[in-house]
Amino acid sequence: MTDFAATRALFHLPEGVIYLDGNSLGPLPLAAQTRVGQVLREQWGDQLIRAWNDSDWMALPARVGDRIARLVGAPPASVVTGDTLSIKVFQALAAALALAPPDRRVVLSDSGNFPSDLYIADGLLTALGGRELKVVAPEEVADAINESVAVTMLTEVDYRTGRLHDMAALTARAHAAGAITVWDLAHSAGAIPVHLEQADADFAVGCTYKYLNGGPGSPAFIYVAPRHAGVAQPILSGWLGHAEPFAFERGYRPAPGIERMRVGTPPIVALSILDAALDAWDGVDMGELRAASIRLTETFIREVERRCPTDDCGLALASPRDPHARGSQVSFRHDHAYPVMQALIARGVIGDVRAPDILRFGFTPLYLSEAEVVQSATILADVIDTRAYEAPEYQHRAAVT
Template sequence: MTDFTATRALFHLPEGVIYLDGNSLGPLPRSASTRMAQVLERQWGDRLIRAWNDCDWMTLPARVGDRIARLIGAPAGSVTTGDTLSVKLFQALAAALALRPDRRVVLSDTGNFPSDLYIADGLLGALGRGLSLKVVAPEAVADAIDDSVAVVMLTEVDYRSGRLHDMRALTWRAHAAGALAIWDLAHSAGAIAVDVTAADADFAVGCTYKYLNGGPGAPAFIHVAPRHADVVQPILSGWLGHDAPFAFERAYRPAAGVERMRVGTPPILALAVLDAALDAWNDVDMAALRAASIRLSERFRAEVEAHCPMLTLASPRDPHARGSQLSFAHPQAYAIMQALIARGVIGDVRAPDILRFGFTPLYLTEDEVVRAATILAEVLATDAWDRPAYHRRAPVT
């Protein structure tokens, strides 16, 4: 049985703050500072360039990848880390398109994160093969999969509403039509039970600074199904994706398996912090985590709907049809959230009118959820949000 009191103790949580924004940026793991100091002083500081060999830095992307693999149902050796989510999606989409050269359509949905669609637009235009991006409503994805589609590219959990796609069913539909499936797990990894193997996903990508608590700008990950790993040709043929990077050969030879999806020099300091953050997952059962997140989100939903009638639920009511978040709509969402933050309840806003709250059992308690709902009700009942300072927009929402 997972002990969430024990996992909570692993995080630095500022006193007086109720943190409902782990779906944007996870809190600081207490072990991260110690690990960073160790890498800075004992490894980089004392060993200098020798640390690449002495401290086994070069294999860190794969070792961290294997730890993430366990959380997403991927086999060992099928996940590597580094770069950003946008880069990893670019790699996955290019590789998938090359495996379906006679098809011209990439299918996505309006719930996908805009950055994913930007990356797809840019890549398809650069390839110049008459490729097109087709974007439909989330509910229309299954019916839009036909024999013109090369790749179905979806984010499993909608970043605005939390709506949850059925990865297994949609991947099956894609394969039945001869297409491949890429899944963005940015709001899934560490939030819900994911099994890319059972779903038969071709590629999966994700970031690690949300539910995995790897820190701002933490390295992304990419999973390539083993059946593709020695076949795909990386569009970004970086030197660390080479089979023998220190042979310094003129010609590029891709490394075996998912290692060919590495690009440049691994960000050792960031990977070390991420590795430390992943220690929190050592004794976590993902089914227990999912059950706990549902309990927390359902308690919050019930409290908000009972005491905040001016808010409209913008997430699926069925907790099994959403990820580990809840969204509510209000025309003054931005100002309301600023008033909440000023009172120690931290969530975030997504344009144009969404108040968004994440539920992370690793460190969030039911008492905190109830207090947060009470404070939200007070802010709304007293119009405390309607102050000039709360309407003033900051660069990050």
């Protein structure tokens, strides 16, 4: 049995805070502090350049990738870490397009995808020419997969609503139509069980600063199905994706497998922090995590709605009511979402908002208790009931929401 009291003790959780924003930035793992001190003083400081060999820095992107692979249902040596999620989307989409039937013109995505994925696709497709990005409503994706589609590019869990796509079904449908799939796991990795291999996914990408607690702007990851890894063309053909980077050959020869998706010099300090953060997952069963997550989200919805009926409070559930149709977050719409969230944060309940009207709360069994969830529902109801959010100090909009 996963011991969630034990995992909670692995994090620094400030006094007086109920943290419901681990879906945006996970909290500091205590192991990260220890590790970063070692990496700076003992590796960078004392070993200097020798650390590339002596501390095996060069293998870190793949080593950390293997630890993530386990959490997303991927086999060893199929995941590598580095760069940012937007960069990894670019790489995956370009490689997917090169594998898709050349006469297909459509990259299919949906309006629940994270804007950066769509922006990146726009930038790539404009540069390549000859193809178009088609964006449909999330519920229309399945029907829109037809023989015009080269690649489906979908985020499994909607960043606003938490709506969960059926990865296995959509992948099967895409393959039946002859398309290649790119899955974004930003709100899946560490949030829900993911079965990349079982679902027969082609490419997947994800970030590590949310549920994996890798720290602000921590490195992203990319998965390439082993059947593609030896043929996928890296458009970002950087030297560390070369078969022999230190041969300094004139011509690019991609590494045999997933390592070809590496690009530049790996961010060692950030990767080391992420590696330490992943220690928290060592004893975690993803099925038990999912069960605990559902208990937390169900409790939150029930407790909020009990205290705050829609007609009285103006709060409307924006997430699917069926827990199996959502990820590990719960969103409510409210006309005053921004000041409501500021008032909540002032009372120690930290979530975030997504324009224009979404209050977003992430639920993370690794460090969040049922009692905290009940308490946060009470505070939310109170903020709305007393119109505390109308105070002038909550109206000023910060740069980052």
